[in-house]
Amino acid sequence: MRRGSRAVVLAAALGALVLTGCDSDDGDEAEQAAVTGDLDGDGVADGDDGQAAPEPVPPPTEPAEITPVPPSRSVSEDGSTVQIEGGRAAFVLPSGNVSCVLSEENALCQIVEKTYDVRADFMMPDVLGDCTVENADAMTMTNEPAAWTCAPEDLAPSARVDRLGWWAQELDGETLDADGGTLAVLPYGSTMVHGPVSCTASESGVTCRHSELGNREIVLARDTYWIQRF
Secondary structure, eight states: OOOOOOOOOOSOOOOOOOOOOOOOHHHHHHHHHHHHOOSSSSSOOSSTTOOOOOOOOOOOSSOOOOOOOOOOOEEEEETTEEEEESSOEEEEOTTSSEEEEEOSSOEEEEESOOSSOOOGGGBOTTOOTTOOTTTOOEEEOOSSSOOEEOOSSOSGGGGBTTTTTHHHHHHTOOEEEETTEEEEBOOTTOEEEETTEEEEEETTEEEEEETTTTSEEEEEOSSOEEEEOO
16 A cells, blocks of 8 residues: 555564573582583593483473463444553554554554645654655654654554454454555544544544643644644
């Protein structure tokens, strides 16, 4: 559905699994005996008791099969409102032109086609690489007034039902087949709410608000955009 030239971190962080052994002096000595083995050539390891050293146990050749535990999350629906609890969620508009990822802290929305260039004073100051007012394609709500940036990669694949679009599958909601997968769709007239963050879909675009950032608001559409900066 769109170019895939850049990379963004959208997926949830995976917890590191650290396996620790038991430290003991006896274990160290047994390991040392197994390593030194037959120093005299008579099949017996050096030691007071003359016992043969145990054969060392080879390390496993295959990693343990550990199934990741999904984050605690749930979704409910009340009329045209989709309420997300925990985790993150993503959706595309029915047109496929706008994709959004929501968390309890923020919303990031990306547009595929727009008919305007962004004002320079609406650009985030820490954009990377060749992000300019001409190719800026994403808006986010932050504590700073600026809201436009360049998403490092397409957000639409994040809305696949086997990824952050999981909520649509649980609600038996609308979907769209694109980008090699089935994407979760937020229908026009519907609102997704995730803590203080909410996004409303309409035929003219998407409107996202953050009630804990002074009711900060962004509007993203093909022909226009809007940033409420207080």
